Amino acid sequence: MSFESELSQGSFYIPECVKCSIIIWPPSEFCNQCFGEIVLRKKISEGKIIEFSRKDEEYFCIVEFENQIRVMAKMTNIPKVGQMVKILKSGISKGNYFFEVT
């Protein structure tokens, strides 16, 4: 399985190096420290809102996972900084990852 095929089915896995166990973000085929292979070890569904902005009726949040990975996510209800959110949808659109959280 690859990170992108899992993500497009709504599963967000943490890409990790098999040798040094560090998180590889953005996802890549090889570790940028030791060139080790990457495995998808852990599936996560919850992250923390770092900041957000509003555009029309939607909110765009920066959500942090595992204290390390930050992604942009859409949210329809009103976000709060520091709030824990769950991934509602994820996928790839025009080459970019997208997330929707609640």
Ligand SMILES: [Zn+2]
């Ligand atoms: Zn490594």
